[in-house]
Amino acid sequence: MEFQLKHNDSESNARAGVILTERGSVETPVFMPVGTQATVKTLSPHELEQIGAQIVLANTYHLYLRPGHEVIGELGGLHEFMNWKKPILTDSGGFQVFSLSDLRVVRKEGVVFRSHLDGSEHFISPELAIQIQGRLGSDVVMTLDQCVGYPADLPLAKRAVENTLDWAERSKAVWKEARSSNDSALFGIVQGSTYESLRRQCAKALVEMGFDGYAIGGLSVGEPRSATSEMTELSVRELPERKPRYLMGVGFPDDIIHAVAQGVDMFDCVMPTRNARNGTVFTSRGKLVVKNIEYAKDRRPLDEECDCYTCRNFSRAYLRHLFQAGELLGPRLATLHSLRFFFRMMAEMRSSIMESRFSQWRADFLRKYESGEGIGVH
Amino acid sequence: MEFQLKHNDSESNARAGVILTERGSVETPVFMPVGTQATVKTLSPHELEQIGAQIVLANTYHLYLRPGHEVIGELGGLHEFMNWKKPILTDSGGFQVFSLSDLRVVRKEGVVFRSHLDGSEHFISPELAIQIQGRLGSDVVMTLDQCVGYPADLPLAKRAVENTLDWAERSKAVWKEARSSNDSALFGIVQGSTYESLRRQCAKALVEMGFDGYAIGGLSVGEPRSATSEMTELSVRELPERKPRYLMGVGFPDDIIHAVAQGVDMFDCVMPTRNARNGTVFTSRGKLVVKNIEYAKDRRPLDEECDCYTCRNFSRAYLRHLFQAGELLGPRLATLHSLRFFFRMMAEMRSSIMESRFSQWRADFLRKYESGEGIGVH
Numbered sequence: 121m122e123f124q125l126k127h128n129d130s131e132s133n134a135r136a137g138v139i140l141t142e143r144g145s146v147e148t149p150v151f152m153p154v155g156t157q158a159t160v161k162t163l164s165p166h167e168l169e170q171i172g173a174q175i176v177l178a179n180t181y182h183l184y185l186r187p188g189h190e191v192i193g194e195l196g197g198l199h200e201f202m203n204w205k206k207p208i209l210t211d212s213g214g215f216q217v218f219s220l221s222d223l224r225v226v227r228k229e230g231v232v233f234r235s236h237l238d239g240s241e242h243f244i245s246p247e248l249a250i251q252i253q254g255r256l257g258s259d260v261v262m263t264l265d266q267c268v269g270y271p272a273d274l275p276l277a278k279r280a281v282e283n284t285l286d287w288a289e290r291s292k293a294v295w296k297e298a299r300s301s302n303d304s305a306l307f308g309i310v311q312g313s314t315y316e317s318l319r320r321q322c323a324k325a326l327v328e329m330g331f332d333g334y335a336i337g338g339l340s341v342g343e344p345r346s347a348t349s350e351m352t353e354l355s356v357r358e359l360p361e362r363k364p365r366y367l368m369g370v371g372f373p374d375d376i377i378h379a380v381a382q383g384v385d386m387f388d389c390v391m392p393t394r395n396a397r398n399g400t401v402f403t404s405r406g407k408l409v410v411k412n413i414e415y416a417k418d419r420r421p422l423d424e425e426c427d428c429y430t431c432r433n434f435s436r437a438y439l440r441h442l443f444q445a446g447e448l449l450g451p452r453l454a455t456l457h458s459l460r461f462f463f464r465m466m467a468e469m470r471s472s473i474m475e476s477r478f479s480q481w482r483a484d485f486l487r488k489y490e491s492g493e494g495i496g497v498h
Numbered sequence: 499m500e501f502q503l504k505h506n507d508s509e510s511n512a513r514a515g516v517i518l519t520e521r522g523s524v525e526t527p528v529f530m531p532v533g534t535q536a537t538v539k540t541l542s543p544h545e546l547e548q549i550g551a552q553i554v555l556a557n558t559y560h561l562y563l564r565p566g567h568e569v570i571g572e573l574g575g576l577h578e579f580m581n582w583k584k585p586i587l588t589d590s591g592g593f594q595v596f597s598l599s600d601l602r603v604v605r606k607e608g609v610v611f612r613s614h615l616d617g618s619e620h621f622i623s624p625e626l627a628i629q630i631q632g633r634l635g636s637d638v639v640m641t642l643d644q645c646v647g648y649p650a651d652l653p654l655a656k657r658a659v660e661n662t663l664d665w666a667e668r669s670k671a672v673w674k675e676a677r678s679s680n681d682s683a684l685f686g687i688v689q690g691s692t693y694e695s696l697r698r699q700c701a702k703a704l705v706e707m708g709f710d711g712y713a714i715g716g717l718s719v720g721e722p723r724s725a726t727s728e729m730t731e732l733s734v735r736e737l738p739e740r741k742p743r744y745l746m747g748v749g750f751p752d753d754i755i756h757a758v759a760q761g762v763d764m765f766d767c768v769m770p771t772r773n774a775r776n777g778t779v780f781t782s783r784g785k786l787v788v789k790n791i792e793y794a795k796d797r798r799p800l801d802e803e804c805d806c807y808t809c810r811n812f813s814r815a816y817l818r819h820l821f822q823a824g825e826l827l828g829p830r831l832a833t834l835h836s837l838r839f840f841f842r843m844m845a846e847m848r849s850s851i852m853e854s855r856f857s858q859w860r861a862d863f864l865r866k867y868e869s870g871e872g873i874g875v876h
Contacts, residue, residue: 157823158816164827166807187794187819194795195815203811416565417572429544433581437573438536441565445535448826449542 121260121305121332123364129478133356133383136473139364141259142303143199143207144174147470148364148385151376151462152177152209153393157186158202161393162452163459165204171428171456172463175207175259177388180252181216185235185242189255197257197300209260209388212249212309215337215368218267226266226283246287247294250306254298261299262335263291265309270343277313280338281322284311292329305332307366310355313338314347323358333364336384340369349378356383373402373465373489377482380469392462396454399443402461404488408436408495410454415440424494428460429453499638499683499710501526501742507856511734511761514851517742519637520681521577521585522552525848526742526763529754529840530555530587531771535564536580539771540830541837543582549806549834550841553585553637555766558630559594563613563620567633575635575678587638587766590627590687593715593746596645604644604661624665625672628684632676639677640713641669643687648720655691658716659700662689670707683710685744688733691716692725701736711742714762718747727756734761751780751843751867755860758847770840774832777821780839782866786814786873788832793818802872806838807831 122140129135139146153160153168156179160168168176178198183189192201198208214231217224221233223241230245249264264287266280288308295306308326312318326334336355339348352367359365366386367379376387392402399410403423410422421431422439430439430453442450465485472481500518507513517524531538531546534557538546546554556576561567570579576586592609595602599611601619608623627642642665644658666686673684686704690696704712714733717726730745737743744764745757754765770780777788781801788800799809800817808817808831820828843863850859 157819157825159820159825159827162826162830164807164831165811182823186823187815191795191815195797195813201813201816201819203816417569419573429542433543435573435579437565437569438579438581441535441579442537445560445564447535447537448540448829449537451826452540452830453542 121303123333123362125362127474127476129381129473130476131479132381134380134473134478135383135385136470137364137385139207141207141305142301143205143259146174146207147467149376149380149466149470150174150386151466152386152388153459153462154179154388154390155202155204156390157182158192158198160455160459161397162448162455165202167456168204168459169206171460172467173206173459175209176204177209177211178256178258179213179216180210180249180256181213181220183256184213184244184252185237189252193255193257197255199257207259208257210253210256210258210262211368212253212262212264213244214249214262214265214309215267217244228283228286230264230287231266246290250291250294250298254300257300258304259301260305260307260333261295262307263288263309265311265337267311267338267341268313270314270341272313274315277311277315277318280313281311281318284309285322285325288326288331289329292331307331307333307335309335309337309368311338312351314343314351316350316354319351319355320358323355327358327360331363333366333386334359335366335368337368339367340371345375348375349382352379352382352384373462374486376465377469377485381478381482392458393455396458397451399450399454401454401458403495404461405495406489406492410436410439410450411443412440422454422457423461426457426460426464428457430457499681501711501740503740505852505854507759507851508854509857510759512758512851512856513761513763514848515742515763517585519585519683520679521583521637524552524585525845527754527758527844527848528552528764529844530764530766531837532557532766532768533580533582534768535560536570536576538833538837539775540826540833543580545834546582546837547584549838550845551584551837553587554582555587555589556634556636557591557594558588558627558634559591559598561634562591562622562630563615567630571633571635575633577635585637586635588631588634588636588640589746590631590640590642591622592627592640592643592687593645595622606661606664608642608665609644624669628669628672628676632678635678636682637679638683638685638711639673640685641666641687643689643715645689645716645719646691648692650691652693655689655693655696658691659689659696662687663700663703666704666709667707670709685709685711685713687713687715687746689716690729692721692729694728694732697729697733698736701733705736705738709741711744711764712737713744713746715746717745718749723753726753727760730757730760730762751840752864754843755847755863759856759860770836771833774836775829777828777832779832779836781873782839783873784867784870788814788817788828789821790818798872800832800835801839804835804838804842806835808835
């Protein structure tokens with residue numbers, strides 16, 4: 121993996137780059153749709169490609185439990201399994217162990233947890249997390265980290281950083297033999313809750329170890345937005361210019377734009393896809409709740425500026441009907457649209473950075489996005 | 499609407515034809531996928547076209563209740579609403595009133611029923627059924643009929659035929675003004691339960707009134723297969739050579755082939771799509787239950803002879819995983835495949851009729867279909 125910086129914004133820390141991998145290049149800033157169980161819910165890989173997905177995130181925790189990394193490995197790896205030819209980033213499973221499973225016992229060696237599917241007990245070590253991701257054939261592998269919720273008291277946050285750093289070191293040590301191709305990359309994860317000194321310390325130590333990229337984890341877990349922003353800011357400051365920076369689990373369009381201005385390159389979030397399945401989509405004029413009665417006879421597409429299959433072919437009235445009637449085509453068409461909206465937003469943002477007009481683009485985008493005009497919000 | 503007979507099989511009553519409509523032609527024998535609520539569940543209209551759907555069936559009962567024919571009418575009709583440009587056949591609502599709703603009071607004037615959605619009371623007359631279908635913009639309109647279950651005693655079956663004939667006559671009377679285009683067609687429906695004399699009488703009377711096509715209704719409701727076959731046989735015998743014949747609610751591949759040999763031209767059934775959503779798909783080697791453990795590491799496509807997107811891109815192992823994990827892509831990919839299987843079967847059957855080798859094709863198809871070879875059934 122190689123990361124090339126293409127352009128730095130003069131008025132902010134925003135930057136445009138490109139991640140080169142054996143499976144194709146990824147233009148940054150990039151939004152990675154979440155394909156938890158080896159599928160971005162409701163969409164085919166063909167559609168994902170059509171709407172502009174460059175890289176997909178898959179969840180190691182889920183795939184380890186079902187169908188199992190060994191099964192996927194035997195079947196030729198995750199790309200082959202889900203028929204997605206472009207790059208895949210896998211998380212380490214750390215976040216899910218802490219958010220989804222019961223009975224988490226954190227030891228120096230790793231974490232004992234119970235499956236959210238059947239209650240069975242499992243043990244995951246940093247070494248195993250790397251091996252699993254290697255077996256899946258991931259292009260971007262994440263080290264196992266210890267996540268804490270918000271708020272977390274200082275001793276807990278400190279222990280979590282210590283474990284995260286210890287695990288990062290052990291991950292790196294086993295990385296070379298476990299990786300699936302010579303080109304795949306290993307990212308370290310900055311933890312430290314909302315404690316400035318812990319964040320700095322964690323980031324510094326990771327940079328010293330040396331990774332192909334750096335993630336900022338443990339945010340978007342309930343802390344105030346100002347804290348997210350502050351922690352992102354000071355983490356980024358410790359990270360090397362020449363490596364990609366990935367803010368995990370973010371987020372809403374305005375949060376992404378804000379973080380890009382802070383110098384972040386990569387994002388993932390289940391929110392656009394999850395919201396779409398519940399009938400809330402993102403548009404250039406803000407969020408639109410498809411089920412609302414006001415759309416019952418609305419002939420307009422979800423977003424009049426959108427070029428996706430949904431917007432080119434179906435009215436809000438039809439989408440509303442599909443959701444009212446519980447038809448699966450509803451979540452599907454809504455997901456297609458919302459992801460296309462995110463990808464278009466990222467592409468436009470990148471162009472604006474390349475052309476040194478990011479601040480103007482940002483102001484224009486947000487003015488329209490926050491206006492609610494044309495979506496029936498007055 | 500015009501129906502042209504292209505070729506009659508010399509060894510059976512099978513025939514190949516074409517139905518010409520303003521919205522395109524339909525080659526018969528044809529299988530019509532069911533789009534109950536203005537969507538063939540899980541699929542986009544673009545996909546339907548790609549896999550070879552020529553005409554779609556929509557349910558008047560469901561659309562009358564939700565979102566309402568007036569809403570669909572205001573939005574430009576059903577084709578515009580669901581973005582399906584090819585022909586649409588709408589049923590009359592009769593079957594659903596009798597199978598889905600509570601409190602059915604059948605009067606000479608029509609039927610009083612309660613909505614299965616909210617219990618509200620509704621009245622549907624033959625005239626209203628025609629008006630609703632006209633408002634939807636249907637290409638092939640069905641007259642309101644009275645369906646009876648199986649078994650039905652003779653007096654009930656007799657009354658149902660009387661009502662069906664009376665309603666057919668009244669439907670025809672209001673038909674000209676209500677129809678949505680000069681080209682749309684009106685079909686009468688043969689009822690009569692499993693009583694030979696009633697079936698004959700009903701068919702004869704309908705033919706005397708004169709319709710653009712004739713449906714055989716009230717079958718596939720629990721009667722033995724021999725009865726379905728017998729009733730189809732004697733109904734067809736009464737129907738004119740030059741008009742299309744439609745066996746409603748049928749069916750499995752072997753049932754369809756059997757009925758084609760009897761001279762039936764049109765079919766519809768929810769079974770391939772419903773089964774697919776539950777993880778049972780049709781293949782050239784018979785039915786395949788995707789969830790079975792034996793497919794957990796099976797790299798083969800659902801059907802090695804199939805050319806659909808699902809079979810070209812995904813393994814049985816992946817499909818099984820999607821169903822195990824409750825992922826919506828599973829039902830979607832399975833539906834796509836099973837419908838493609840039906841459309842290919844119909845197209846191959848038609849070619850065999852055109853080329854005077856229907857009996858051979860039928861024997862070959864069924865031998866393979868019933869072998870279970872290659873789907874793990876031994």
